[in-house]
Every structure is written in C-alpha cells, then in structure tokens.
Amino acid sequence: MKNLNFKIILSFLGLTSLMNGAFMLVAAPFSWYHQESEFSGIVLAGITTMILGGLLWLFNRTDNKHLGKKEGYIIVTFGWLMLSFTGTLPYVFTGAIPSFTDAFFETISGYSTTGSSILTDIESMPKGILFWRSATHWIGGMGIIVLTIAILPLLGIGGMQLFMAEAPGPSADKMHPRITETAKRLWGIYFMLTIIEFFLLKIAGMTWFDAINHAMATMSTGGFSTKNASIAHYNANPLIQYIIISFMFIAGANFVLTYFALKGKISRVFKSEEFRYYFFGSLGVILLITFFIVNHQDPNLITSIHHPKVWGATESAFRHAAFSVVSVVTTTGFVSADFTMWSAMATTVMFSLFFIGGSAGSTSGGVKIVRHIVMIKSSFYEFKKLLHPNAIIPVRYDGGSVPKTIIYNILSFFVLYMLIFIVSSIILSLFGLDFESAIGATASSLGNIGPAIGSVSPVDNFSHLSIPAKWFCSFLMLIGRLELFTVLILLTPFFWKKN
Template sequence: MRGLNFKIIISFLGLTSMLNGTFMLFAVPFSMYYGETEKWGILQAGLTTIAIGFILWFFNRNAKKNLGKKEGYLIVTLGWLMLTVTGTLPYVFTNAIPIYTNAFFETLSGYSTTGSSILTDIESMPKGILFWRSATHWIGGMGIIVLTVAILPLLGIGGMQLFMAEAPGPSADKMHPRITETAKRLWLIYFILTFTEFFLLKIAGMTWFDAINHAMATMSTGGFSTKNASIAHYDSFPIIQYIIIIFMFIAGANFVLTYFALKGKIRKVFKSEEFKYYFFGTIGVTLLITYLIVNYQDSSLQTSLQHAYTWGETENAFRHAAFSVVSVLTTTGFVSADFTMWNSMVTAIIFSLFFIGGSAGSTSGGIKVVRHIIMIKSSFYEFKKLLHPNAIIPVRYDGGSVPKTIIYNILSFFVLYMLIFIVSSLLLTFFGLDFLSAMGAAASSLGNIGPAVGSVSPVDNFAHLTIPAKWFCSFLMLIGRLELFTVLILLTPFFWRKN
C-alpha cells in the first residue's frame, strides 16, 4: 500500500506552469511590433507564471520519481487547470477581458481546442492578445502533457502513465516503441504541418499575422479566428477556404497515419478502417449536403453573413458544405457560412456530426470515429449471437480481434457521454438557455466543437450565457478534452483509497 506522491504532482505542475509562461512571452514581440501598451501586461503575466512554476518545482524537485496511474490522472487534470488558471493572466493583466469568468471561459476554450468565445468584437482586440488566444489552441491541441513527456526522462521520470492519461482513446498505436520518441515525433509533425499551412495561407492572400493565427487554430482543431466573421471573412478567397479544409481534415486524422503518409507509406494509411470511414464518410456527407443546399434551399432563408452567396453555384455550395462538414466533424469550429440558415435537414445532419468526432490519435474532440465503428460491429455481433448462441464470433477491427475489455470501455464511454449530454442540456435550461440553445451549448462544449445551434449558432457566441452557465460549459469542455474518464475518475471515492 502506498499513498499518492503529491510532491511529484506539484513538481510537474510547476514545470507545466514554467512552460506555459515561456509560451506567453512569445506574444510579447507581436504586441511590440504593433506598438501596443498591452505588451507590459503580457510580459508581466509570462514572468509571473514562470515564477509560480519555478517555486512549485524548486521546492519539490527532489521528490521520489515513482509515478503511477493515479498520479498520471491527477497530473493531467490538474495540469490542464494550471494551464487555464495561469493562461488567464494575459487577459486579466492587460484588461482585455476584465471579468474573470469570461477570461477563464475563453482560456479553457482555447486549451481544450473548443473555440467557443465570449468576445463580441474580435478585430478590436490587441494583436498580442489575439496571438496568445491562438497559442492556447496550439498548446492544447497536441497537449502540453505530451510535450513534457519528451523531457521527463531527463528528470528520471517515466512518461507512459502521462501519455495514456492524456490520450485515453482506444487506439494504442505508436510511431516508436519509446514513448519519449513518440512525443518528439508527434510535435515535430505538428510543427511542420502548422508551418506549411502558415506558408500556404500567406501565399493565398492572408496577412502574415492572420496566417500564423489561423494555422495554429487549424492544426489544433481549435477554431479561434482573428476575424469577427471567422473564415467567412475570406469568402472572396476560395483558395484560402480550401487550404483550411485540407488541413482541418489532416488535423482530424490519426497523427500516426500522418507520420506514415509523410514517409510515403500511403497503402498503410488506407488499410486503416477508421481512416477509410473518416475519408469516405466526409466525402459522402459533403455531397449529400451539397445536393440538399442546391435543390432544397428554403427560399425564405438568407445567409446572415455579409457576403454574396449564390445557391445555384455548385462549386460555392460544395465549398461551404465541405467546410462545414469538415469543421464540425474534426471539431475545429471555423465558420464559412451559417449552416443553421440552410434547410432543416442540413442543420439536423450537421448537428448529428457533433456526436461523431475525428479520429483517435488526432487533435480533434468528440466521441471519435473508431468508437462508432466498434460499437456498430459489436451490435451486429449481438445479432449473430442471437442466431448462433454457441458460436465464437469475435469483433474484428483492422484485421485483429477486439478484446472485450475495449468493447466494454467503448460502450461505457458512449453511454456516459450521451447521459452527460442529456443531463447537461437540462441543467443549461435551468441556467437560462432555451432548450435548443441548451442542447447546442452542451453538445458543443462536451465535443469541443465551438459554434452550435440556437443562440450559440455560427453567427453568435457564448457572451450572453449566465455566469453559472459559463462555468458549467467550462467543466464540460475540460472533461470533453480529456475524454471523460480522466477527469471523472477523480470524483470517485475508490480513486482516493490506498491500494
């Protein structure tokens, strides 16, 4: 029997805080370049965060290096909260978001890559603050926990427990047998893809500042934009929207498969069942919505965005359909058009995508495609068992048999996910939202998506939510980002028992 190693937990939180403060300092040059007085507030926030982290780490640096699963779960959850609490400081110190509830909501929305915002005039915000806002996406996208795993061996700490707690999906694929090398390669791919998109967006017509912010938001599947109208601002630049569609799709795919693709192993990519469903499903739903937009658009409905939209143009309809499908499916949350202003069937189809999610091993949120595949196969397995009760019929995925423990885990996850969605929708009505908006806010926050339906539609935001509703949505964003179990297990009494 042993108790929790709290010293190593606090030490890690200190390390996390120091890294977070260092990232804050990267926003200072942007603020200086644009001659903003907010640079001093951002600098103060960064130095304060580093100082807090150093104190926590220094007084616990000699802690025993034993790290178990319980410590891993605590470090990931508390680490995310540490990121959020310290991440609010640039907003607070510069008075960019003076109300702390709003600052906390915006920060956690960034780190969780949800993209829901309380800002009503984004373009009036200081550039240094906008860069930091996008940086919270980029840090949270791959997970600062994975980044830190790469340097934990230098401290004599194994990182597998942290990696499993940070990425608790059903896929156990790794690019390299050593977890440290996996973390390093994940971040290298992440950085290369971000820089590539930044370069292409700059060539396509974005300013360098907008390009770097949108590249960070895309690869993290976050969705924070520097424009009030999001990507609809670039409706006259179709190439920009197509570039973002492609990189959103890549970000929503398993990064292990992206690694194989970059090495030229394309066949291995298309051997993945999840990728095939993800790829062909995206194409199929896009074509269906394009057809519905072109042929069944309600004549009384007008797009809320201030850009010309000719419904008869197949390319135009296809582009906005593809953008909306990929944005929601990958839980990025960028907006090129208000999908709630198309016909009701399209809105229903897109809302159903809120419960799909991207691929396991990606930066996207949601339930994940692989879980749906295994649940469907498991259902057919039960039909077969009814006809042949004595037969041994395994559930197969990617050519292998899926252990029953994984099937039970996936079914439990799905039931818990839907139960939380239903209860959350009811609670949000108690906090002042109408039922449609409550469903949208609950699905969006839990799935880390961003824009939803009702009063939180793609042309609205979360500023009008009551304070209790914002805190509750923040909680949903946290548990959604860490895939439920990582956070909720901390609320169980048996977690705290000595074993």
C-alpha cells in the same frame, strides 16, 4: 497501494506552468511590434506564471521518481487546470477581458480546442492578446503534457502513464517503442504542418499575422479566428478556404497515419479502417449537404454565401458544405456559413455530426470514429449471437480481434457521454437557456466543437450565458477534452482510497 507522490505531482505542475509562461512571453513581441499598451501586461503575466512554476518545481524536487497511474491522472487533470487558470493572466493583467469568469471561459475554450468565445468584437482586440488566444489552441492541440514528457527522461522520470492518460482517443497507437520519441515525433509533425499551412495561407492572400493565427487554430482543431466573421470573412477567396479544409481534415486524422504518409507509406493510411470511414464518410455527408443546399435551399441564401466573382452557386454550395462538415467532424469550429440557416434537414444532419468526432490519435475532440465503428460492429455481433448463441464470433477491427475489455470500455464511454449530454442539457436549461440552445451548448462544449445551434449558433457566441452557465460549460470542455474518464475518475471515492 502506496501513498501518492505529491512532490512529483507538484513538480510536474511547476514544469507545466514554466512552459506556459514561456509561451506567454512569445506573444509579447506581437504586442511590442504593434506598439500596444498591453505589452507590459503580457510580459508580467508570463513572468508571474514562470515564477509560480519555478517555485513549485524548485520546492518539490525529490529522489522518488515513481509515477503511477493515479499520479498520471492527477497530473493531467490538474495540469490542464493549471494551464487554464494561469492562462487567464494575459487577459486579466491587460484588461482585455476584465471579467475573470469570461477570461477563464475563453482560456479553457482555447486549451480544450473548443473554440467557443465570449468576445463580441474580435477584430478590436490587441494583436498580442489575439496571438495568445490562438497559442492556447496550439498548446492544447497536441497537449502540453505530451510535450513535457519528452524531457522527463532528463529528470529520471518515465512518461508512459502520462501519455496513456493524455493521448487523444481510446488508445495510444505507438509508432515508436519509446514513448518520449513518440512525443517528439508527434510534436515535430504538428509543428511542421503548422508552418506549411502558415506559408500556404500567406501565399493565398492572408496577412502574415492572420496566417499564423489561423494555422495554429487549424492544426489544433481549435477554431479561434482573428476575424469577427471567422472564415466567412474570406468567402471571396476560395483558395484560403480550401487550404483550411485540407488542413482541418489532416488534423482530424490519426497523427500516426500522417507520420506514415509523410514517409511515403500511403498504403498504410488506407489500410486503416477508421481512416476509410473518416474519408468516405465525410465525403458522403459533404455531397449530401451540397445536394440539400442546391436543391432544397432558398436561392437567396445560396447567393448570399458565394461571391459573384467566384465560380458559381454549385461550387459555392460544395465548398461551404465541405467546410462546415469537415469543421464539425474534426471539431474545429471554423465558420464559413451559418449552417442553421440551411434547410431543416441539412441543419439536423449537421447537428448529428456533433456526436461523431475525428480520429483517435488526432487533435480533434468528440466521441471518435473508432468508437462508433466498434459499437456498430458489436451490435451486429449481438444480432448474430441471437441466431447462433453457441458460436464464437469476435468483433474485428483492422483485421484483429477486439478484446472484450476494450468493447466494454467503449460502450461505457458512450453511455456515460450520452448521460452527461442529457443531464447537462437539463442543467443549462435551468440556467436560463431554451431547449435548442441548451442542447447546442452542451453538445458543443462536451464535444469541443465551438459553434452550435440556437442562441450559440455560428453567427452568435457564448457571451450572453449566465456566470453559472459559463462555468458549467467550462467544466464540460475540460472533461470532453480529457475524454471523460481522466477527470471523472478523480471524483470517485475509491480513487482516493488506499488499498
């Protein structure tokens, strides 16, 4: 094994920082337009980040363009850390979030598209800072790593290793043989859908500022809102909530399927086994939760979650069930109602969705539906093997046979995911959280979901956590966003050995 190419690693981190600084400067006009004193702090943060990135890139240029798997894993993990540490500067320089721990928590929650927050009064925050907060979602949604590899050929660097390490899901399903073209098309779809949702939300009644922020948070499956009550602020406007439900669902689907749908190949969408489970599974749970709300819920609560001018209790129950289910399954984290105040059975079903996740190749977090499909089929395969030990019975997915290596990888991922969940829940309980809050905060952070149960429910936030607990949750957000292996492999001694 050759030595690591540290120059190309540092050079790439420099490019990442340059882009991050440029996005910060995009937030400055929002602050200037509203005549906020934080304008200068945002500009200073952007310039500082770009200078840091420029220096890293300038002093680490090299003719050795080799980029192996190890460099790919290091770049993705440290690239995310670079984004998160420099992303705190607008908060710190403006004094909007004076505590560095809180600023880092809010920042990595944004880039990891978790949506957990320490802010207690969001509506009092400066507009420029709120835009930057939403922008961290949008950047992290598809991954600034994927964006950057689209320009790597200009530098003579191949990007396949980075895409394989960063692309959401257990595999990078390619719609085009050239990885840079794939990255460009993914970002093109991402940008276009964000603009479409922005216009629809504006037409439905949002202000232009709220519309752009919520569009960025929706398409990234992030969940940061500009309102203290999140989307519950718009309970009197069902159209806004139905628009957000629709785009959350789209964002939680494989973007390659979205590409085919936009080309008119709808049949290819429903041929996807994962999409069928995603669509019909979500619909089934929505109807189940609606039934729980209507038939087993306190009538006073049904009244409280719908506006008297709206269509009625049944529509309201369906809308809030649909909103909550899609928000949790896609790991968006927007809130239209406090699902922990529904019946115990409904709350239990909602919490179980924390471990599902959206589709592979989407911006959502979590375990991912395709992994559950393969694990379930693999379990039935073992039952059949008990009856027919000599039979060759392959696990099939989308009409093809799933290689054993992928099955083992998926099973290893799930075992590791649940092990981390159990151990992390214990650790957070040691940091002072009660049982319900500890498992809620762990499931939320690891799955990049946002609101959970206990003291971090949809009507609460993470501000009351101790400093160690906030840093630990930040770590869980990072490994959850990068699908465990990408980060944890760096902690193994054999990764750094020469062989």
